Amino acid sequence: MQRYNIIKDKIPREILLLKSLPCLYGKCSFCNYILDNSTNINEIIDTNVEIVNMISGEFGVVEIINSGSVFEIPEAILSLIREKCNSKQIHTIYFEVYYGYRKRLKEIIDYFPKQEIRFRIGIETFDDEFRERVYNKPFPTTNLKEFSTNFYACCLLICVQGQVIEQIENDIKIALTYFKEVTINVFVDNGTPVKHDSNLFNLFMTNIYPKIKDLPNIEILIDNKDLGVFVQ
Ligand code: SF4
Numbered sequence: 001m002q003r004y005n006i007i008k009d010k011i012p013r014e015i016l017l018l019k020s021l022p023c024l025y026g027k028c029s030f031c032n033y034i035l036d037n038s039t040n041i042n043e044i045i046d047t048n049v050e051i052v053n054m055i056s057g058e059f060g061v062v063e064i065i066n067s068g069s070v071f072e073i074p075e076a077i078l079s080l081i082r083e084k085c086n087s088k089q090i091h092t093i094y095f096e097v098y099y100g101y102r103k104r105l106k107e108i109i110d111y112f113p114k115q116e117i118r119f120r121i122g123i124e125t126f127d128d129e130f131r132e133r134v135y136n137k138p139f140p141t142t143n144l145k146e147f148s149t150n151f152y153a154c155c156l157l158i159c160v161q162g163q164v165i166e167q168i169e170n171d172i173k174i175a176l177t178y179f180k181e182v183t184i185n186v187f188v189d190n191g192t193p194v195k196h197d198s199n200l201f202n203l204f205m206t207n208i209y210p211k212i213k214d215l216p217n218i219e220i221l222i223d224n225k226d227l228g229v230f231v232q
Contacts, residue, residue, distance in 0.1 A: 016063070016064050161197045181218070183221065186222050
């Protein structure tokens with residue numbers, strides 16, 4: 001288990017993986033990270049206090065992930081994050097947010113008046129039919145302008161059985177058009193019904209990866225431990 005790391009490449013930042021209350025949605029077919037969620041508030045607080053206190057301010061940028069959305073982090077911990085970020089001159093904080101919270105983003109922006117807040121959303125794919133059928137994560141992406149206004153960054157999930165290379169190419173193109181930063185997660189088998197497609201992965205590595213790997217605003221996670229924070 002690793003809940004704190006420093007990322008020096010491309011987008012230098014401290015990254016914290018916090019424990020949180022259960023994800024509001026909790027039904028994405030590929031997601032096993034919600035196993036880290038808890039309903040035990042004391043356990044959540046005890047786990048997180050130590051991690052939040054590790055913030056050093058080295059880059060002025062902190063990313064908080066919590067196997068859910070920022071709204072599932074208890075207030076006591078949000079308050080500690082704010083106090084720590086203020087005292088360490090953090091100017092930018094990234095938070096994860098699920099689509100269902102899109103109308104509440106201002107609450108977090110107002111809670112952290114001294115920082116720029118950047119929201120990251122797990123879009124996974126812009127093919128809405130595929131996202132609903134394969135990932136069980138339905139929402140419409142017809143209004144991409146609205147997404148790009150609300151969310152600074154998005155995540156894509158690639159190389160799963162049923163996908164084709166053209167879909168991955170198209171998703172990356174759309175993501176780069178509408179979001180300032182993009183995280184590409186290569187799916188790794190994790191015991192859920194979604195399965196890795198190794199042929200597609202080889203195609204991606206041969207045809208797409210070399211063209212995008214050096215773009216400054218794309219992070220490609222070949223392994224789900226690549227950010228250096230993980231619980232399994
Ligand atoms: S919204 Fe995110 S954390 Fe919640 S189930 Fe889906 S992928 Fe997992």
